Amino acid sequence: MNLPNQLTVGRIIAVPFFVGLYMLGYDLIAFVIFIGASLTDLLDGQIARKYNLVTNFGKIMDPLADKILVYSAFCLMVDNGLVPGWMLIVILAREFAIAGMRTVAASEGLVIAAGMSGKIKTVLQMIAVPLLLLVNIPQLGAALPIIQLLAQGFLWASLIMTAYSGVEYIAKNKSVFSM
Template sequence: MNLPNKLTMLRIILIPVFIIVLMTGHYYISAIIFILASSTDALDGYIARKYNLVTNFGKIMDPLADKMLVLSALVCLVELGDIAGWMVIVILAREFTITGLRTVAAAQGIVIAAGWSGKFKTVLQMIAVPALLLQNWPFSLIGFPFAEIMLWASVIMTIISGIEYVIKNKSVFSM
């Protein structure tokens, strides 16, 4: 297993650690763990492209690891009463749809790599989650709702990127 794939696996391994820390009320420590895990996403992609270590495993597991990390955080934040459940349902619906699309494509020998809109959606989510975990600090000091804006932006981008993936890959459904 190459280094980018090991970083993807590290992100997956950090998920239960993150959940335990968050659900025991340690918001700031869980934010640090989330940021650490999220940073492996950018790092593994950079290394994979720079050193030509892109693999089908990475194309599939990297976005899946991102989804698992972000969705774990969002579901926990719903459980803790910090965000509205409907927002997470919208995000989950998009993720299940695109994962299903990728599964159908894979059965046909096609690998659908993450597109730019999906990557931007993930970046917005990975900014929103720590902002929520930090209870909008330091923006709360000046009354600016940064965490809420990032959450809304990520939901909107989730919808846009989902529509884009389905349109771009509609031929997969007709095979």
């Protein structure tokens, strides 16, 4: 397994640690783990492209690892009211629809890589989550209102980009519906 794929697998392995620490109230440590795991997403892609290590495993598992990380956080944050449940439903509905289309394409031997709008969606989500994590850290004091505003702004921006990228993905890959 090449280094980019190892980083992707590492991101998945980080999720239970992130979840456990968050649930135990260790928000700052959970924040650090989330940031570290998010940075592996940036790093694995750069390494894969630079050294021509792009694989079908990476094309499929890299976005899946992102989803596992981000949506685990969103699920936890629905529980404590930081993310509205309906937002998570919209986000997950888009993901399941796209995953279904990718599965159909794969059954025909096609691998559909993530598009730019989907990557932007992921970046916005990976910014929203740590900001939302910081909202739980009262020691930030006077900065909390600004952090809350930024967190909500990025959460809404990620929701809008989620919808947009889903529509774009379906439009660009509508041939999948006739497979």
